Amino acid sequence: MSALLQVRDLSVTFPVGHGTLQAVDSVSFDLARGETLGLVGESGSGKSTLAFALMRAHPIASGSIAFDGHDTVALSGGALKSLRRRMQMVFQNPYASLDPRMTIHRILAEPLVAHGVSKQDHGEIIAQMLRRVGLSDEAAGRYPGQFSGGQRQRIAIARALVLRPEILILDEPVSALDVSIQAQVINLLRDLQAEFKIAYLVIAHDLPLIHQISDRIAVLYLGRIVETASADAIVRQPQHPYTAALLSASPARDPSERRERIVLKGEPPSPIRRPSGCAFHPRCPIATDRCTVETPMLAEAATGHSVACHYPGRIKSPIAL
Amino acid sequence: MTLLSARNLTVEINAVPIVDGIDLDLASGEALGIVGESGSGKTMTALALIGLTPPAATIRADTLTIAGNDVLALDPRQRRALGGSVMSMVFQDPMTGLNPVRSIGSLLIEAIRRHQTIDAARARQLGLQALADVGIPDPVARFSAYPHELSGGMRQRVMIALALVNRPALIIADEPTTALDATIQAQILELMRARMRDAALILITHDLGVAAELCGRIAVMYHGRIVEEAPVADLLARPAHPYTCGLLTAVPRFDPARPRLMPIPGAPLPASERLPGCAFAPRCPRARDICRAQVPALAEIASGRKVACHFPEAVA
Numbered sequence: 001m002s003a004l005l006q007v008r009d010l011s012v013t014f015p016v017g018h019g020t021l022q023a024v025d026s027v028s029f030d031l032a033r034g035e036t037l038g039l040v041g042e043s044g045s046g047k048s049t050l051a052f053a054l055m056r057a058h059p060i061a062s063g064s065i066a067f068d069g070h071d072t073v074a075l076s077g078g079a080l081k082s083l084r085r086r087m088q089m090v091f092q093n094p095y096a097s098l099d100p101r102m103t104i105h106r107i108l109a110e111p112l113v114a115h116g117v118s119k120q121d122h123g124e125i126i127a128q129m130l131r132r133v134g135l136s137d138e139a140a141g142r143y144p145g146q147f148s149g150g151q152r153q154r155i156a157i158a159r160a161l162v163l164r165p166e167i168l169i170l171d172e173p174v175s176a177l178d179v180s181i182q183a184q185v186i187n188l189l190r191d192l193q194a195e196f197k198i199a200y201l202v203i204a205h206d207l208p209l210i211h212q213i214s215d216r217i218a219v220l221y222l223g224r225i226v227e228t229a230s231a232d233a234i235v236r237q238p239q240h241p242y243t244a245a246l247l248s249a250s251p252a253r254d255p256s257e258r259r260e261r262i263v264l265k266g267e268p269p270s271p272i273r274r275p276s277g278c279a280f281h282p283r284c285p286i287a288t289d290r291c292t293v294e295t296p297m298l299a300e301a302a303t304g305h306s307v308a309c310h311y312p313g314r315i316k317s318p319i320a321l
Numbered sequence: 322m323t324l325l326s327a328r329n330l331t332v333e334i335n336a337v338p339i340v341d342g343i344d345l346d347l348a349s350g351e352a353l354g355i356v357g358e359s360g361s362g363k364t365m366t367a368l369a370l371i372g373l374t375p376p377a378a379t380i381r382a383d384t385l386t387i388a389g390n391d392v393l394a395l396d397p398r399q400r401r402a403l404g405g406s407v408m409s410m411v412f413q414d415p416m417t418g419l420n421p422v423r424s425i426g427s428l429l430i431e432a433i434r435r436h437q438t439i440d441a442a443r444a445r446q447l448g449l450q451a452l453a454d455v456g457i458p459d460p461v462a463r464f465s466a467y468p469h470e471l472s473g474g475m476r477q478r479v480m481i482a483l484a485l486v487n488r489p490a491l492i493i494a495d496e497p498t499t500a501l502d503a504t505i506q507a508q509i510l511e512l513m514r515a516r517m518r519d520a521a522l523i524l525i526t527h528d529l530g531v532a533a534e535l536c537g538r539i540a541v542m543y544h545g546r547i548v549e550e551a552p553v554a555d556l557l558a559r560p561a562h563p564y565t566c567g568l569l570t571a572v573p574r575f576d577p578a579r580p581r582l583m584p585i586p587g588a589p590l591p592a593s594e595r596l597p598g599c600a601f602a603p604r605c606p607r608a609r610d611i612c613r614a615q616v617p618a619l620a621e622i623a624s625g626r627k628v629a630c631h632f633p634e635a636v637a
Contacts (some may be wrong), residue, residue: 042502148588178358179527180604183571183584190581203505210574212582232577249507250530263511264504267474283504319575 002237003030003066004199005054005167009117010063012046012053020272023049025223026063028298031167036200038214040246042209044268046223047203048287051169054201055089056080059109085115088160092172094152098144098159104130105140108254115163118243129158131194133188150181154188159183161192169201174209186213212233214303219243221278222271232321240305241284241315248318261316278310286314324349324521325370328383332362332369335377337593339365341545342621349490352522354553356568357609360589365523367493370523372400387633388490393560404415406436409484410624413496415476419468424454426464429431431484436487451482455512474505478512485516490516495525501595510534529568533564534555538554538625541565544600546621551626561622563605598633 012024024046031037041047046120052058054065056072072083086114088111093098098107108126117125125138133154144152151174160168174182190213193200204210208219211231218228219240227240238244245262264283269275277284280289290310298308325347332340340362347353357363368374370387376547385392388407392400404410408477412418413492420428425443429448432442432514445464452460455478455540468476484492497513498506515523531541533553540550549562560566567585587604590596602608611631619629623636 042504085613150588178589179568180358180585181573181588183573183582184586186573186582187584206573207503208573208575211575212579235575245507249503261507261511263507267472267505268502321575321577 002032002069004033005031005201006064006066006069007054008057008064008066009097010050010053011061012049012058013061016280019146019272022223022274024053025269027220027223027225028063029198029218029225029228033166033199034197036202036214036217037236038210038217039201039203040205040210041220042205043225043266044222044271045220046271047220048171049151050220050231051089051171051201051203054169056083074210081115085111085163087167087169088163089169090153090156090160090173091163093176094144095176097156098152100144101243102143103140104142104144106157107144107155108140108162111159111163117163125162126158129162129218130155132161132192133158134184135256145265148181149177150184153177153185157185157188157192161196161198164196165198167199167201169203171203172205173202175206182209182236189213207235207246219246219262222268222274224279224308225306226280226309227305227307228298229302233297233302233305235319236316236317236321237302237305237313238315239301239305239312240280241286241311242280244315244317245285262318278308286311323347325387327370327385330366330369330373330382330385331380332365332374332513333379333381334375338545339592340369343545345540346545347521347523350519350521350534352517352524354526354536354539354541354635355542356529356532358589360544361542362543362545362592363542364495367495367523367525369400371408371493373404373410373445373464376523379460404595405432405489406487408491408493409487409489411477411484411492411494411497412481413499414523415473415480415500419476419482419483421468423469424465424467428479428483429463429464432483434488441495447486451486453477454485454516455479455482456481456508462632471484473501475509477501477505477509481509481512481516485520489520491521493523493525496527497524498531499526501529503564506531506557529572531558541568545592546600546629547601548601548630549628550619551628555626555636559634559636561626561628561636562601562603563607563632563634567604567636587626599629 008028010027013020035282039047048304053060060073109122112122126140130139135154174185184266215230216233217231218225221242225242245264248262266283276298277293278291281287285304296308296310301307301312327345331338331342348569355363369380430444433444433447438450449460452463457463457478498509505637507627524532524535536553539553542545543564549565560569570583571585585604590600598613598615617629617631619627621627
């Protein structure tokens with residue numbers, strides 16, 4: 001399986017006051033064709049910044065992004081535009097991401113116009129895509145305000161798919177939706193992936209949800225990947241204490257799932273004042289003096305399972321799988 | 322001892338019943354979760370109880386008593402006096418729940434002195450203790466801080482300190498952890514569990530998991546009504562209403578087989594739309610003619626278990 005997207009040592013910085021804020025710090029990962037990678041992290045972990053950097057919507061400080069073997073960091077103009085045709089994004093809030101004054105037809109036609117698809121084909125492409133996401137053809141003549149949250153997210157997905165991209169970046173795609181609607185959209189995303197063989201990069205905070213849809217999961221803390229493995233391995237054998245704490249923090253949904261909660265001290269530190277050594281050490285239940293001075297590197301603990309921790313696997317999974 | 326009793330509580334906005342004739346009973350020290358999706362009427366129920374409904378809202382009830390007070394018979398001044406002393410509220414977003422131009426300390430001192438006749442120095446002492454009790458490091462320094470200078474988690478701790486400071490008999494919390502990150506949510510849930518032991522709690526949430534952690538009993542709301550009410554373990558293990566069943570099977574759980582999720586089809590009926598029958602019938606896999614013709618009443622089907630459904634699941 002050759003990687004469709006190959007990210008190496010990617011860093012994104014922002015100027016703040018007299019210094020710089022390192023929002024994404026030497027992140028590396030691969031995404032294969034048709035695969036789903038889940039990115040988990042809390043506010044300030046850099047997960048959304050990473051998504052924007054991949055879309056080339058944020059300047060990149062250093063590192064490389066290769067799409068289908070071609071470096072995208074140096075792209076501009078027409079070449080950047082054709083990259084974006086192959087890589088699209090769906091945002092969290094379908095109330096904010098659709099222009100309320102545009103008809104659904106215009107919303108879906110916009111990417112087609114931007115990429116020079118012949119106007120006489122628009123009607124057919126749009127009608128097909130609307131049906132494919134579970135809406136009727138008549139939706140094309142209506143406005144976003146006439147649709148529920150779940151329907152709007154279907155429209156946003158349809159817009160992202162009209163150009164048949166190879167990668168779809170989904171930033172919290174269902175967290176703005178009601179519980180009873182979330183499952184509809186998740187099932188739709190799974191069906192579309194099977195049909196179009198799209199690779200998904202899904203950003204979410206809900207671990208059961210990420211586990212449900214991802215082949216692999218990467219856990220981000222303060223701009224760095226602290227653990228990455230197959231979705232099942234992350235849940236069964238988390239190696240990083242932060243991953244274990246995140247797993248234990250998701251509220252159990254039935255009594256048989258009751259688990260011991262690992263309550264972390266304090267709050268995620270600001271990336272402006274990154275703690276020395278392992279950035280997680282001030283909150284870590286098993287940190288030692290070594291962790292306060294020596295930064296752990298991401299290293300393979302088992303095949304396909306990497307972790308950045310001096311004491312991997314010390315905290316067992318709170319989840320019985 | 323009964324702390325709160327509501328019969329046929331209705332909240333209307335522009336003649337649309339957002340809360341449509343619900344009954345609530347709460348004993349002292351009890352924790353009740355009110356679970357529902359957007360538009361279910363759960364937040365309006367909370368606002369009606371605490372007395373903070375928007376001006377356009379009309380509240381009616383056959384009875385509404387809280388700690389022995391006939392709430393609807395009180396004048397506005399007496400009604401306000403209940404807030405903060407007899408009951409208090411924790412909101413979802415601590416940034417909008419806290420006055421941004423007042424320091425944390427002055428908010429606490431004001432809250433304390435409104436309900437307790439003590440001098441400022443003693444109030445300051447109580448305020449500092451309240452911050453320490455909710456796990457705020459360095460309370461003296463935080464006392465002069467403004468809400469925007471604190472993180473979301475710290476602001477929510479301040480809101481909980483404010484809610485607890487006059488030792489109310491009832492705390493109403495509306496999605497208290499929804500806006501917070503996972504690890505901070507875990508901290509706040511632990512804090513609420515530890516600190517709210519003495520007071521009764523009404524927890525408004527969309528998350529059955531959160532309700533299950535803090536509450537002994539859960540009422541599920543749909544389209545302005547309570548459709549099921551049961552002790553938490555019973556509700557999760559053997560839900561009786563098809564909507565509750567649907568909520569439980571729609572959420573992903575850790576399962577290596579990754580079974581296809583089972584969504585509830587369709588979308589909730591808008592509050593402004595009324596049906597002659599059950600509001601859930603258009604989405605219900607078990608709906609029959611009677612469901613479309615007649616609203617099912619909330620009826621007791623087993624000890625402590627109530628459901629409003631013509632064809633509930635067997636729970637015995």
